[in-house]
Amino acid sequence: MSTSMFGEPIARREDPRLLTGQGRYLDDLGRDALAVAFVRSPHAHARITGIDVDAALDVDGLVAVYTWEDLPGPVGEPLPLLIPHPALTHGRTGYPLARDIVRYAGEPVVMVVARDRYLAEDAAERIRVEYEVLPPVVGIENAAAAGRLVHDDVPGNVGAHLVQQTRDAAGRDAPAAVEAAPHRLEFRLDIERSAAMPLEGRGVYARWDADDGSLRVYSSTQTSTSVRMAVAARLGLPKTKVEVIAPDVGGGFGVKIVHPWPEEVLVPWAARLLGREVKWTEDRREHFVSAAHERGQVQFVRVGFDDDGRIRGLDVRILHDHGAYTPYGIIVPIITSTQLLGPYKPDAYRVEFTSLYTNTVIVTPYRGAGRPQGVFCMERTMDRIAAHLGLDRADVRAANFIAPGEFPYDQGLTFQDGRPLIYDSGDYPRMLDMIKELVGWDGFERERAAAARRGRRIGIGLGCYVEGTGVGPYEGGHVEVDSGGRVHVSTGLTSQGQGHETVFAQIAAAELGVPIEDVTVTTGDTRRFGYAVGTFASRAAVLSGNAIALACRRLRDKALRIAGEALEADPRDLEITDGTVHVRGDTTACIPLRTVAVLANPLRYAFDDEAQRATQFATGGSPDEPPVAEGQEPGLEGRDYYSPVRSTFAAGMHAAVVETDPDTAEIRILRYAVVHDCGRLINPRIVEGQIHGGVAQGVAGALYERMVYDEAGQLLNASFMDFLMPYATEIPHVATDHLQTPSPLNPLGIKGAGEAGVIPVSAVIAAAVEDAEGIRVDAMPLSPDGLFRLRRRAAADPGLRLPRVRV
Amino acid sequence: MNGERTHRIAMTVNGTYREAAAPARRLLSDFLRHDLGLTGTHVGCEHGVCGCCTVLLDGEPVRSCLMLAVTADGHEITTVEGLATGGELSPVQRAFQECHGLQCGFCTPGFLCTVTALLRDNPRPTEEEVLEGISGNLCRCTGYQNIVKSVHRAADLIAEAGREPTL
Numbered sequence: 001m002s003t004s005m006f007g008e009p010i011a012r013r014e015d016p017r018l019l020t021g022q023g024r025y026l027d028d029l030g031r032d033a034l035a036v037a038f039v040r041s042p043h044a045h046a047r048i049t050g051i052d053v054d055a056a057l058d059v060d061g062l063v064a065v066y067t068w069e070d071l072p073g074p075v076g077e078p079l080p081l082l083i084p085h086p087a088l089t090h091g092r093t094g095y096p097l098a099r100d101i102v103r104y105a106g107e108p109v110v111m112v113v114a115r116d117r118y119l120a121e122d123a124a125e126r127i128r129v130e131y132e133v134l135p136p137v138v139g140i141e142n143a144a145a146a147g148r149l150v151h152d153d154v155p156g157n158v159g160a161h162l163v164q165q166t167r168d169a170a171g172r173d174a175p176a177a178v179e180a181a182p183h184r185l186e187f188r189l190d191i192e193r194s195a196a197m198p199l200e201g202r203g204v205y206a207r208w209d210a211d212d213g214s215l216r217v218y219s220s221t222q223t224s225t226s227v228r229m230a231v232a233a234r235l236g237l238p239k240t241k242v243e244v245i246a247p248d249v250g251g252g253f254g255v256k257i258v259h260p261w262p263e264e265v266l267v268p269w270a271a272r273l274l275g276r277e278v279k280w281t282e283d284r285r286e287h288f289v290s291a292a293h294e295r296g297q298v299q300f301v302r303v304g305f306d307d308d309g310r311i312r313g314l315d316v317r318i319l320h321d322h323g324a325y326t327p328y329g330i331i332v333p334i335i336t337s338t339q340l341l342g343p344y345k346p347d348a349y350r351v352e353f354t355s356l357y358t359n360t361v362i363v364t365p366y367r368g369a370g371r372p373q374g375v376f377c378m379e380r381t382m383d384r385i386a387a388h389l390g391l392d393r394a395d396v397r398a399a400n401f402i403a404p405g406e407f408p409y410d411q412g413l414t415f416q417d418g419r420p421l422i423y424d425s426g427d428y429p430r431m432l433d434m435i436k437e438l439v440g441w442d443g444f445e446r447e448r449a450a451a452a453r454r455g456r457r458i459g460i461g462l463g464c465y466v467e468g469t470g471v472g473p474y475e476g477g478h479v480e481v482d483s484g485g486r487v488h489v490s491t492g493l494t495s496q497g498q499g500h501e502t503v504f505a506q507i508a509a510a511e512l513g514v515p516i517e518d519v520t521v522t523t524g525d526t527r528r529f530g531y532a533v534g535t536f537a538s539r540a541a542v543l544s545g546n547a548i549a550l551a552c553r554r555l556r557d558k559a560l561r562i563a564g565e566a567l568e569a570d571p572r573d574l575e576i577t578d579g580t581v582h583v584r585g586d587t588t589a590c591i592p593l594r595t596v597a598v599l600a601n602p603l604r605y606a607f608d609d610e611a612q613r614a615t616q617f618a619t620g621g622s623p624d625e626p627p628v629a630e631g632q633e634p635g636l637e638g639r640d641y642y643s644p645v646r647s648t649f650a651a652g653m654h655a656a657v658v659e660t661d662p663d664t665a666e667i668r669i670l671r672y673a674v675v676h677d678c679g680r681l682i683n684p685r686i687v688e689g690q691i692h693g694g695v696a697q698g699v700a701g702a703l704y705e706r707m708v709y710d711e712a713g714q715l716l717n718a719s720f721m722d723f724l725m726p727y728a729t730e731i732p733h734v735a736t737d738h739l740q741t742p743s744p745l746n747p748l749g750i751k752g753a754g755e756a757g758v759i760p761v762s763a764v765i766a767a768a769v770e771d772a773e774g775i776r777v778d779a780m781p782l783s784p785d786g787l788f789r790l791r792r793r794a795a796a797d798p799g800l801r802l803p804r805v806r807v
Numbered sequence: 808m809n810g811e812r813t814h815r816i817a818m819t820v821n822g823t824y825r826e827a828a829a830p831a832r833r834l835l836s837d838f839l840r841h842d843l844g845l846t847g848t849h850v851g852c853e854h855g856v857c858g859c860c861t862v863l864l865d866g867e868p869v870r871s872c873l874m875l876a877v878t879a880d881g882h883e884i885t886t887v888e889g890l891a892t893g894g895e896l897s898p899v900q901r902a903f904q905e906c907h908g909l910q911c912g913f914c915t916p917g918f919l920c921t922v923t924a925l926l927r928d929n930p931r932p933t934e935e936e937v938l939e940g941i942s943g944n945l946c947r948c949t950g951y952q953n954i955v956k957s958v959h960r961a962a963d964l965i966a967e968a969g970r971e972p973t974l
Contacts, residue, residue, distance in 0.1 A: 695950055
């Protein structure tokens, strides 16, 4: 394979469009479409006793008002439970519009369609919904106590309960191994809710074509193919009559993988019913109260270890808050409970999670998808062990690493894709050396002392993680060279702004030996590619990247065969350089790919000069053979799929130096370092960008962002005024270094990189603040007032104070 | 409820005189996007925090979601569509591409307008001044590092262009 383009930090091909205002995001489409607004429940838990729409009917420009009773057949059925799991014994999903009961503040109750959004909102605010307010369940511990129920038919508010465990060499389970260990610790950890919060919210725009009975839907989604299936099923249309396109997507970070959202069913349905273009664009408040959140967990840890800090037994119980419904199943706690192990190999591990209903917004994957919580648990545990034993925190980690020679390493658990949790490759000791070097771990005590002499309080923290990326089942790629020599690449997987058009073009250019300028890439458009899964789980490069590479290899084989006939050469002696097929070492015997494309498609009609060469009187060939040979197809194209046996495991280590203000308790990150291993890099610049953005979201989750629900289930900070998304002034410079241990599982040797940056940040910042303050940090996020209160508690409770941790 | 009264609203947008009728409550952001079809200006929060909708009003950055279109009547507006000249990216736009200062691109128009004004007023900002200058714009993708780099790079490009002999 030519590597001229693969691995190069080239500038993104999306950028000229996006920099000039020529991007096309959901709300940029359908200028004349009717607009939708929703009446959403103001209560976290209530029974709907009446809906009076009369006052809305006077609003000029009102087109339609719908409640659940108006929804026919499958349109009004509960939304699908997308990822069933045997442990999810009490999965529940909501209706597109609430039926009888609302279970979170923000749940859609009435849909209003009007000439524009202003008028739709006018009408919506005139609709009176009567409620009988029911007591809500808010907070993980209230859910677990089950004094009240979110769903009458779900005892204990328990949606799912799952135990996974491994045994040590002596056959002991984790509780027994903990008991038998020389040292033991037991503690509780808390992580609060946060959210993906892309700057573009969700949105759906649908056009019904009555002439041919077809529907075109645009959605700001991470999975257009699956939205297509869902819409077709709900509306009773054959798949061939529904096309779904993800236009430019203004960030997703997980929240847009959920589908079909109520709006994705209702908007196309209304478009068909009304015979009009209909659009709904989510506003910011709607995003806060009706999209999805993540992260909230309580963890109870028991760990037993030896004098070196080797974990003999680890026993973790997790309470996970999944909100009012479970459309996305229990993927998040499954990932937490499995990826918690990181690069380590405890002798025995037991994890038990209980996934609980609360009267709050649903919980579905947000970048990292349960890993930040798992890593928080494991890394806090490592730091506890080090503090207990008086050992260097890095040394305790090193004592627990899986060794480079132990791959593939089977953790003995079942991962989120239902496959065994087997790590494919990695080099954790080397990575630890790199991160220590990058952050200045070994010289830190001098730095701390120097800072202390100036009255400054600084600390250092470290966090390690392993991330299963590129889960199946599959993605596909299609590549076609046209008679102008242009290369058209498509994959059904969508982009949410990561730069897929660039990296997929790099892969195609490298595989085919064509100039990247000749390559165009289309993603997330079912008109171009119908079979796909979606963008999540750091899987785009791994799945679609490999599928496109395989499709290119098919095309290349065909091109060399046809060129071989034309050049009277053995295809094995041919190669493609700069878009021209030539004999290896001899560029005079050559034929451009565009001509090969012409020859690949025997023609009757000459529509241009180039096509003349492929018409029946122009081509030679045996009169006894069919123009399209047996087993061949016309056209110079290739299609292939990549379906991995299991995930490939990327890894990383982060470290940070923080300073805490002795008076104001302000926390400032002085240095942030990342060593990352995602196998072979396709475009280092894009990978670094992913890491920077991930770390920023991690810092946001560690220090600033939380969802503040009151006892009534009202989200108190549902705006950017109150939900503190960081600006440039809050995010540190991130120093990065890469290790490349190729994945043996896929042809390109790559691993996913999209989510990595966010995963260990809360653990790292907690460790660094703990180190600076000498006070145990067991809960994140940590704001200055939180640290201030923690100091006061520690002043009164010596149990919260740590012995000075040696580094 | 009768149809809303509309007003003729006229302004110079990206150097071109534009006029449309809209109700008094129409936000400038919606007027630009919907009535004038300039969808490059994005709306991220509609409460003036995210900065996605930033445009230049008589050269100064404003949140177009916090302004009514009628109050912009008679003024000059520059949107992201007006930053490139003759099909050539402006130095700020070029710098953002060179430095990978954007990912999903949704916040980018607001940053570009903000930075264009920032560098006009302060052609060689310090690191602190850059951070301060862009501290009213949210980005969820980049972690800002490459945006900061883009601003410094744009300052270089502008300085280089200024040194070139004019034809």
